[in-house]
Amino acid sequence: MKYSIFSLARNAWSGHKNWQPAWRSPDPKPEYDVIIVGGGGHGLATAYYLAKVHGITNVAVLEKGYLGSGNIGRNTTIIRSNYLLPGNNPFYEKSLQLWEGLEQDFNFNAMVSQRGVVNLFHSDGQRDAYVRRGNAMRIHGVDAEILDQHALHDMMPFLNFENGRFPIMGGLCQRRGGTVRHDAVAWGFARGADMRGVDVIQHCEVTGIKREKGKVVGVETSKGFIGCKKIGLAAAGNSTTVARMAGLELPIESHVLQAFVTEGIKPWLDNVVTYGVGHFYISQSDKGGLVFGGDIDGYNSYAQRGNLPTVEHVVECGLAMIPSLSRARVLRSWGGIMDMSMDGSPIIDKTHIDNLYLNAGWCYGGFKATPASGWCFAHTIANDAPHELNSAMRLDRFRTGYVMDETAHGAQANLH
């Protein structure tokens, strides 16, 4: 059933008794052309584009929990394409372009809201680095503006410009950046893929990867063995665990990142803004809660929860940026487990094992990448070769030295 104001009216008339499931709950078939491990944003998007762009519909997405139980359902929903490095920048721009038409494409309102993203800077050196980044964006045709204090003041007069420690000098602004309703992205892709014939199978944990003659031939799951011709791993946060099932060792650590939401308040903050001295980013959701986040806790964790010192630190950064947050009350905090790669950039690549493909290492930036990641991963799986857009996101780059280190911190996962 196509969603529209008319279908909604029709159903309201019949007491909403006739809505069909947004997706089927199929039992797994014995074999698929492609199995995607991980029903997060990336896995679902991959299946969606496999079906839509490549006509490959005999596809299963296997998700160990409920749909969207991973990071797709627990992130701070910021989308942007303000990346510096040439291996990243066109990819994220592609993603932003896909976001721009996504809802009509998959017929689900994911509330893509291009409210603008501003990254503040506080020193000459930081400004120069942002200018370099902004110019790298502009050179590729991506929108970017540098805002001085004045322009920033017009936009957000409540910023702490004369902060006792780190005055705000200006910001790098991408107006096309913004937020998207996280859950709706998972649901929209799931529904879109399902309508095109993909089996989205929840509560089906992959426990092993079967190989024959060097090739992968299927997966062991909590619902039994499922055969397949190709496997795409998209198990963000658990990439190490699933890759190891095929004997693949990864340059990845799993870390917990916390996120937060305040009680709902009347419109208070129009755009997304990030602090430049510590990690802090904030936006207001359509429901009225201020959604914000900061740095990872810093220790390896698979626990989906963090500790109070990180919370306090994040909040301190928030108050340094916007003092009037003081009386906003934090309603809930939660955590997600992310792959932190050793250079802070993702991996979308073939592996040395035939028919096994890897999508991993998204750190805290993979939500914005969801459409392009699915799009590129689908391309890589369908053609057994990466697309130009993900050609730098190689697994062997650590070995060869062609790393993509946006934050320039080197081979230490928790610094990215």
Add this chain to the structure above:
Amino acid sequence: MAEMLTQISALDDMIVPGRYGRSLPQGPGAALTLVHPCEVAVVIAAKGKARALSAAIKRDFGVDLPGMGGSATARSISLHGTAPEQWLAVAPGAAAGSLAAKLEKKLGTMAMVTDQSHGRTVLRLEGPRARDVLAKGTAVDLRPTAFKPGMCAATQIGHVGVLIACTGPDSFELSVLRSFAEGFWQGVCELALEWGYEVR
């Protein structure tokens, strides 16, 4: 000519004696004093020399070299165990340079001695609420049953590294790096507002 130079403290014009904060009938909750000048030196045992060092210290300074987290005082010199085989030697009031020089001379190759008389700022915090003031900054268990005279702890208050030595039931010696001293001073003062404090 050095005698004619005065060693300027990092809190040079910050110390304004008086009473601040809430004034409660029972009097100020804490008192803060700058200990200046104050000689400070870091002593780090050379590899395999800890034992010999301990003996030398005992012999020459009459102090039992304390273990980690311990403080020992004799003849106006205090030694605080700040890290394994590492101590902070503190001697309030003496003329600059001489503590480190003396230690270096006595200890020879047994230890590295580094003068920190100018690199550290030493404060005294005392009073019935001193522990409560510190507990706003550090998670070290400062209850009288847990943190007693003769103990010290290297920790942080307001993201600033500090060595807290317990010098009496309600008195503490705090030493911080010089460059942080001004902000630290202001920070500690604010934490004491609630009970009122006195700057001496």
Add this chain to the structure above:
Amino acid sequence: MTSFRFDTGGLIDRSSQIDFSFDGKMLQGHGGDTLASALLANGQLLMGRSFKYHRPRSVITAGAAEPNALMEIGEGGRLEPNTRATMQEIYDGLVAKSQNRWPTLDRDFGAINSIASSFFVAGFYYKTFMWPKKFWEAIYEPIIRRAAGLGHLSHEDDPDRYEKAYAHCDVLVVGSGPTGLMAALSAARSGASVILADEHAACGGSLLREREEIAGQPGHEWAAETLAELAAMTNVTIMARTTVIGAYDQGVFGALERVQKHVAVPDHDVPVEKLWRIMAKACVMATGAEERPIVFGGNDRPGVMTASAMRAYANQYAVAAGRSACVFTASDSGYRTARDMKAHGLHVEAIIDTRSDAPAIETDGVPVITGAVVTNVDGGKHGMKAIEIDRGSGHETIPCQSLAMSGGWSPVVHLACHQGARPSWDEDEFCFMPPQNNPAIIAAGSANAIWSLGKCLADGAARGEQAAKLAGFKTRKTAVPKAKDDTSHTSAPMWWVKQSTGKPFVDYQNDVTARDLPLAAREGYDHIELAKRYTTSGMATDQGKLGNVNAIGILADATGKDMHEIGTTTFRPFYTPVSFGALGGQHVDEHFAPVRMSPLHNWAADLGAEFVETGLWYRSSWFPREGDDWLAAMTREVLNTRAHVGICDVSTLGKIDIKGSDATEFINRLYSNAFAKLPVGKARYGLMLREDGFVGDDGTTSRLSENHYFMTTTTGHAAETMRDIEFAHQALWPDLDVQYASVTDQWAQMAIAGPKARDVLSKIVDTDLTNDAFGFLAARQVKVLGSIPAMLFRISFSGELAYELAVPAGYGEAVANAIIHAGEPYGIGPYGLEALSAMRIEKGFVTHNEINGRVTAGDVGMGRMLSKKKDYIGRMMSERDGLNDPEREQLVGVKPVNPANRFRAGSHLLNPGDKASLKTDQGYVSSVAYSPMLDSWVGLAMLKHGRDRHGQKVMLWDGLRNVHMEAEVCDPVFFDPAQEKAHG
């Protein structure tokens, strides 16, 4: 105006009158009132509007779980939205406003949403608002946003202070009801140190709200006596107004103390809220139980509340929502309410019991209708008139002004679940039981599904002992006072009244009805977490404290699963919302990050310096003279230094003293270039790589004696480098005999640079400074001003004849002044960071602008500094192909063809004539300065094949600012390439 205050009774202080206002109306209450009870006393039953349909709402609870009575409190920077009237104490001058209504609470336009409510079912917005595409951001979303949210948050600064503190105890007791009091008592008697925390202003928990007796005296009196006994014990700390907000790893609990939230103008010396981090060896979770509403038509009408809330209002505050009441119950709590309300003189019409086999319970004459349900409530914003019931034979109406409901009880299990454990459904007790994964969080009393007062007292005592034992104390049995042991548990709950003719709400605040959940299930959102997200049930400010269990029950019904299979959603901190202010505590404003001050700060300030924040430091940036801008000042400083002599504060450099018989070997392993043969008395520039082969930091290290070195690092990386050195020694090579200590703060360091530097320094240093005696890169311990021990280095970051002089920090000002004095005849002047930077750019010296973490030694022309003869940090990885690709950008100088054209760092480089694109991008400008010596803007840049392109033209492309210009590529050393000045 149905609500009112009884003439007598309650635990309020009738002798005190407190004036406050609500929506501009001046009202009065008494000491001990909450805002909610005071409003009820004033006949103000209507207290809020719901989120989606703007339904008129009043209180449902008398505590922390309140979803409806949320208000804006305070004014200006103290404005605080979404404050629960049930938890807010009133004070003189309290200003409260209703929220989420327009124009007034009474006449709220938003209520028309109710009419379209058949549209606004769960998830409706996911299905529409997509066409035309542009309309979402232009029209729909702004409307949705304006409608969303509850109260207003101010943009004004908060005038109040907040603080954080740590506390330690053996046993933390959360909740001061009968269970918590007994637990605290028994733990404390064992000698354990005890913290007893309760979120309410007055301790006593349910004892303040019930009429039950303990040891023959009223419960609240027993509570007061017990509290007095506890308060007298030195090992007990009682923390009222303190909510334990979260349980974290290793027995750390977060707690929020509302220190001054009950006063009009807080004392500024005292924080308004304090965030505690309590480290406890064991915790008794005596948090009680939450009474569940019943989900039936009109269960949100003002006048309907939980049975225990109705008792609380009557017993503790002496108020009621109406003159008459009915009770709708699935548990015996309803009966208790009926009895209590009767005792207060209310007319109690009937008890409607969902159970057809309801046990016979004392009703004091109130008729009981068993096996019946309430299907609707006839009422509106000003109160209710009647209820509609169904006993299986059609609808009947019973007039009444208030309705107490009890669907059973849910233990308050949050703290036991914050570390990921989940509660499990208990078919006998009909509730989710606290998990017991963490042996140190011990549920007690009603939090552990123990319902009667007598048993709660006993359980409290036992759990207190258990906790003390766990904390290592010997315990003795604590005598338990006598109390009734008559409370039975709920029988099978009724998740919702399917016969409802009005809207049956599950989640009040978010307007989720019993019909939304089956709809979610039908559409595939059948997992409890999906249903929560799709319907938003449990996502409001109360986090489903009231509604979640009902929602689970309804979903279980709809999917044919049992409660256990459905399970709960994830419990997350905070138990109740916590302000940013409290979480930030004292670490705001200038205390956000520590400040570091150079020992020469005042010296520079006296000379009129402008300062700039660099990391934690303030550094002198330029020294303006009358009318100077930074450029003029910098130019003057550079020209003066290059022509005469200048002095600059470089104290912020990281400085490390290194000694030991293996010091040489150690240093040689840290730097990529050779250090093993550095002669005593010499300094050398060194490069440190990260283990991944990229450049990490640079600096000079001097050999002061055979086994004694003095290392400097950059200001920005000082902390990191120190840590890396410690790692190299402690974790990699612990066998080396090496000792090191940071001496950054011990030394004031100044650069004295310029042709006259030697002349000036000679006047204050006791050493022969002639080239022969103290040549380029000499490094020695010297005396200044006669006897001050100092270190002197002949190193130059300006390209001039230059020295760096380090003196003990406390003498820094005096020495710097002496140098200025000595230099006067030579025209000495101070210079700041700007001039320092311009001079180093003129000389092509790199800083972290160039070695930015992505750069190799080869990139910046230091490939030769990578020794092939030794192991050092980063050696092997620096040999990877990617780090040696000839296509990598290389350090060059760039000069605009028109020297007056200013360009900026961050510009990119293009070949002339190329269109800007990623493919044609040739590199970027890393540093720019106006060069007074060249009278031109100059820059350092990273350019593809840069070293082969000196003399060629490039375009400097700054699309962000729309500044583009032609420039010439050149050697990065713009000035004195032969180094004659530095060696002079």
Add this chain to the structure above:
Amino acid sequence: MAYLINCPYCGQRTTDEFYIKGDASKQRPAAIGDGTMDEWHDYVHIRDNVRGRTAEHWHHTGGCRQWLVVERDTVSHEIYAVTPASTWKGPSALPARKTTGRKTSARKTPARKGTSRKTSGRAKT
């Protein structure tokens, strides 16, 4: 986290006093020439990233400034052992002890004689 780390030198401290570097399970290839590029790649980049018991390098920046190896569980956040990096000999063979921070601090009242026991042993190795 770990919220509290029992530093063998300082006793129980909150994690904000520490800097975390990461995996401690790998040995730095001994010296140049001994390690192949593959070994080095493995050391610098590849992570076991264990779900369960793991060992990490933590630096007690806000205390004794010692590098420690913290053995903990990445799922339960339980801490099993904290050992100075200089003496760490690989994962401790001890059965998983429950020391989730409820143990009192290792720091006894100050030892007035001699130096810290933990490090005097080191001198001989």
